[in-house]
Amino acid sequence: MSYVDPITLLFASIFTSNILLANFLGTCSFIAISKDIGSANGLGIAVIVVLVLSSAISWPILHLVLIPFNMIYLDLFVYIIVVAAVVQALEMIIERVSPALYMSLGIYLPLIVANCAILGVVLFMEIRNYDFFQAVIFGLGSGIGWWLAIVAAAAMRKKIDKAPVPAGLQGPGITLITMGFMAMAFVGFSGILRVQ
Amino acid sequence: MSTPTFKQVTRENLNMNNPVLVQVLGICSTLAVTNKVINTLIMTVGVSLVTAFASYTLSWIRHLIARRVRMIFQVLAITFYVVLLQLILNAFAPEVARSLGPYVGLIITNCIVMGRTETFAPANPPLISWWDGFTSGLGYMLVLGTMSLIREPLAFGTIADIPIFPPEYVSSGNNWTIAIMAPSAFFLVAIIIWVFKTRALRVEAAAKAPKPATVGGTK
Amino acid sequence: MKINKDGHVFTIAFTFVCTIILVFPLTLAYVGTKPIADDYWRLQHYVKTLHSLGIAADAAHPAEAKAAYEKLQKFTVGTVVKDTAGKEYVEYAPVDFGAIEKEPSKLVLMEIKDDVINKALQDNSYTGNLPVFFYITDVDGQKRFAGDFTGPGLWGNVSLAVGVDAAGTQLTGMQVLFNVETPGLGGRIGEAWFTDQFKGKKPGTGLVFNQAGANADNGFDAISGATITSTAVKDTINQRALVLLKALIIQKGGTL
Numbered sequence: 001m002s003y004v005d006p007i008t009l010l011f012a013s014i015f016t017s018n019i020l021l022a023n024f025l026g027t028c029s030f031i032a033i034s035k036d037i038g039s040a041n042g043l044g045i046a047v048i049v050v051l052v053l054s055s056a057i058s059w060p061i062l063h064l065v066l067i068p069f070n071m072i073y074l075d076l077f078v079y080i081i082v083v084a085a086v087v088q089a090l091e092m093i094i095e096r097v098s099p100a101l102y103m104s105l106g107i108y109l110p111l112i113v114a115n116c117a118i119l120g121v122v123l124f125m126e127i128r129n130y131d132f133f134q135a136v137i138f139g140l141g142s143g144i145g146w147w148l149a150i151v152a153a154a155a156m157r158k159k160i161d162k163a164p165v166p167a168g169l170q171g172p173g174i175t176l177i178t179m180g181f182m183a184m185a186f187v188g189f190s191g192i193l194r195v196q
Numbered sequence: 197m198s199t200p201t202f203k204q205v206t207r208e209n210l211n212m213n214n215p216v217l218v219q220v221l222g223i224c225s226t227l228a229v230t231n232k233v234i235n236t237l238i239m240t241v242g243v244s245l246v247t248a249f250a251s252y253t254l255s256w257i258r259h260l261i262a263r264r265v266r267m268i269f270q271v272l273a274i275t276f277y278v279v280l281l282q283l284i285l286n287a288f289a290p291e292v293a294r295s296l297g298p299y300v301g302l303i304i305t306n307c308i309v310m311g312r313t314e315t316f317a318p319a320n321p322p323l324i325s326w327w328d329g330f331t332s333g334l335g336y337m338l339v340l341g342t343m344s345l346i347r348e349p350l351a352f353g354t355i356a357d358i359p360i361f362p363p364e365y366v367s368s369g370n371n372w373t374i375a376i377m378a379p380s381a382f383f384l385v386a387i388i389i390w391v392f393k394t395r396a397l398r399v400e401a402a403a404k405a406p407k408p409a410t411v412g413g414t415k
Numbered sequence: 416m417k418i419n420k421d422g423h424v425f426t427i428a429f430t431f432v433c434t435i436i437l438v439f440p441l442t443l444a445y446v447g448t449k450p451i452a453d454d455y456w457r458l459q460h461y462v463k464t465l466h467s468l469g470i471a472a473d474a475a476h477p478a479e480a481k482a483a484y485e486k487l488q489k490f491t492v493g494t495v496v497k498d499t500a501g502k503e504y505v506e507y508a509p510v511d512f513g514a515i516e517k518e519p520s521k522l523v524l525m526e527i528k529d530d531v532i533n534k535a536l537q538d539n540s541y542t543g544n545l546p547v548f549f550y551i552t553d554v555d556g557q558k559r560f561a562g563d564f565t566g567p568g569l570w571g572n573v574s575l576a577v578g579v580d581a582a583g584t585q586l587t588g589m590q591v592l593f594n595v596e597t598p599g600l601g602g603r604i605g606e607a608w609f610t611d612q613f614k615g616k617k618p619g620t621g622l623v624f625n626q627a628g629a630n631a632d633n634g635f636d637a638i639s640g641a642t643i644t645s646t647a648v649k650d651t652i653n654q655r656a657l658v659l660l661k662a663l664i665i666q667k668g669g670t671l
Contacts, residue, residue: 075301124570176382297595
């Protein structure tokens, strides 16, 4: 079992080991989406929900089915199906509860399945041997960290769009440099506390 | 839409439509594994093969599967090849497999794999799909290989664990530790994209420039 | 019966059927490749345990390494229990490092054979959650004591093989059995230049990091940029390895 307490884990997964800026997961959709704060916000919150649910559902399957029956090599199948199912269910619920939100999030929701952050968080939970509570906290913290990063990047991009960026750097180039600076800033958090 | 030739596909994926530099896909693993050359090589070969075979499989069954379930089958097929890759790596390159860790499993969500199997494979015959998948992986390998060839020497003074700088580079603490960490990868990719895109824009501008009139008829 | 190809039921059924079909060849591949992987890690374990005891061994000579490893006396902390089928297996007891530090006799040892350790290695190859194992041997008439100790690292467990001499005052070697630290940073603890430092160190009250330039008897060089992982190694050696090895020496007749 891992020895980290929940508060430390929450703080660490949001800041010092931010899933996007320290672990590089979830960058693809990040670069495509972070143009507009509204949709960045919506997507970030959707990712938080999917992460918490996926961690919560994957953990019991891992520890009650895969490990006792020596089927860890099938973990990827289980995780990807769980994530796809959660996203599908979330899509149906949003469509029914708030059609306006559904319209604005539109095609971004199915893209969450391809978001490496979700699968990555579940894989980290497996390799770091978290118990159930830790897994959910880790999912929640990683989601909040991703959401923070994407909203901050969207805000920065609004400013950058008005700046004279060289032609070759426009678009992905300047976004990546921005993320590099954000990553450096987040490295500064690592002196605050130990992750485990 | 006519089927592209092997040569067209190669040129597209390695240069004009490079998955990392132009389509900006597969960034996640680009940043994570490029601090050692050997890890990068094995990872990119793995991605190339997975994309190739997944594209082949999806192209082969493209007339047999209903549209609704094609997405699911795509995900499952990719997962199948990634698990196979993982098992092979665990057995024949155990140290690399352990140091790559969860990033091998993350090939499933690698946008390059998803992109090719989603766009190219369902519309083209199996053999060219295999080649398209493989060359997309090669385009990916070119970029990641370049990055690791820059990051590893700066950070460790070695290339593929063979020291190329004198040992004092690392032991005296003068190596660029930042080259191992997250931010350097972001900056390096941005610089490479910048160089590449500037060149591409220049080529495009030259092609669009009005040609001087030729005397005496068509060229 | 008309199958509604657009319905949810079809999608779910299709998913399960597809998964089951794909799982068969993978199971075959797993059954075929796991022994190869297990052999590799088992050989690494032999070689690293022998290195931590200061005994020369080499992965290029697996038979010799295995023979030398088999000669070691092995212990763990736990009891033998019978499962529902009547087969015996070892149930490992949790180790209270604080209590054993105050009262070394609280360490209850149980002698075991190679197959127990090999099974534990196989079962924990993914998570590195190794139970504590001890090894005792004789080199040139002098006893040497070593063990496998696992502690929390930055991203997961860090398992170390640590060996001391008969008096428990000098390290005979240290090897990293398992780590999932940041590749290229914390992951470098597995490299020879790092682990070789520990051979011959006299920990005294505990190992510390070398201050700039100085090379103390109980100091070692941390990895720059990997403070947390280096601290994890230091703490695992000081708070777990040395504590348990001292208790082991008291009980098993070292010259403490």
